Amino acid sequence: MTDFGVANQRDQLNIETPEQVDLRLPIAGIGSRFLAILADSTIQLVAELLLILFFVLFASAAQRSRFGEVSDTAGKWLVAAIVLIQFLLFWGYFSLFEAFWNGQTPGKRLVKIRVIKDSGRQITLFEALARNLLRVIDMLPPYLYFVGVVSMLCNRQQKRLGDFVAGTIVVHERLSEQPLSGDLSRSITASVQLKPNPESVQRSGVYQPPADAVARLRAEDLMVIESFLARALDFDLTTRAEIASRIAASMFVKMGVALPPEVNPERALEAISYAMRSQARA
Numbered sequence: 001m002t003d004f005g006v007a008n009q010r011d012q013l014n015i016e017t018p019e020q021v022d023l024r025l026p027i028a029g030i031g032s033r034f035l036a037i038l039a040d041s042t043i044q045l046v047a048e049l050l051l052i053l054f055f056v057l058f059a060s061a062a063q064r065s066r067f068g069e070v071s072d073t074a075g076k077w078l079v080a081a082i083v084l085i086q087f088l089l090f091w092g093y094f095s096l097f098e099a100f101w102n103g104q105t106p107g108k109r110l111v112k113i114r115v116i117k118d119s120g121r122q123i124t125l126f127e128a129l130a131r132n133l134l135r136v137i138d139m140l141p142p143y144l145y146f147v148g149v150v151s152m153l154c155n156r157q158q159k160r161l162g163d164f165v166a167g168t169i170v171v172h173e174r175l176s177e178q179p180l181s182g183d184l185s186r187s188i189t190a191s192v193q194l195k196p197n198p199e200s201v202q203r204s205g206v207y208q209p210p211a212d213a214v215a216r217l218r219a220e221d222l223m224v225i226e227s228f229l230a231r232a233l234d235f236d237l238t239t240r241a242e243i244a245s246r247i248a249a250s251m252f253v254k255m256g257v258a259l260p261p262e263v264n265p266e267r268a269l270e271a272i273s274y275a276m277r278s279q280a281r282a
Helices: 030-064 068-100 106-111 125-133 146-153 161-166 219-234 237-255 265-281
Strands: 012-016 022-026 113-117 168-172
Touching (some): 022 168, 219 237, 219 265
Antiparallel strands (some): 012 022, 113 168
8 A cells, every 4th residue: 555645755755565664765856857867868869879870871881882773772771770769769768778677767877766666666567668658748848848847846746647657656766775784683482492503604604594494485485585675775774674574583483493693684584585596496
């Protein structure tokens, strides 16, 4: 369930996650999005000029070659290729980057913003295509984005028309995502006797869960772990540590072992995920 209320700040989105904690995401405003589109447009323009230059040089060389009699046909193909590439640069650039690059284009990554679903999840190719189909309207008058800016000013989530259609929102990435400290770990309590396994912590400091304990987990447990790891950067540090501790406690109860106190819960979850994937491949 998504809560579009903004707590104490106009540019903050609050989302109630399935883990029953609040996910607070700073919404990207007009300034940061303008810088991102400026960078992306510059990249598109440079790429288009380079391609046009290449095709012009290629056509010129073809006309001077011994195949000059077919230059008219070649020229038509070149024009068609240029039109196709321009189409891909305009429509495909934003859609493909956002769908397969964690909701970011090079410009968005430069200014540290990205596109997500209203629910806080990562967007798919469908949402990326949907939001960018409306770009041709949002950018009216041509390349000035007047319609998009007016739309952003008229709603608290700063959405342009494409965002409304696709159910997406643009947010800032968190600038400080440092490794969690070990003292944030919680003690694990269970009705079964849990036995610590000190040998699972190697001298390198990398936790390696016992293979027989990992074998007690199911595919559903792996989905829970990897779902959290995929969204970890969306949480503030305190919330992130709390959720990691909660999930780790549940997993270690199921495995019948205790998490060594010197091991960070999030690192332990990563190790469990890796071990389960390794066992599946084996």
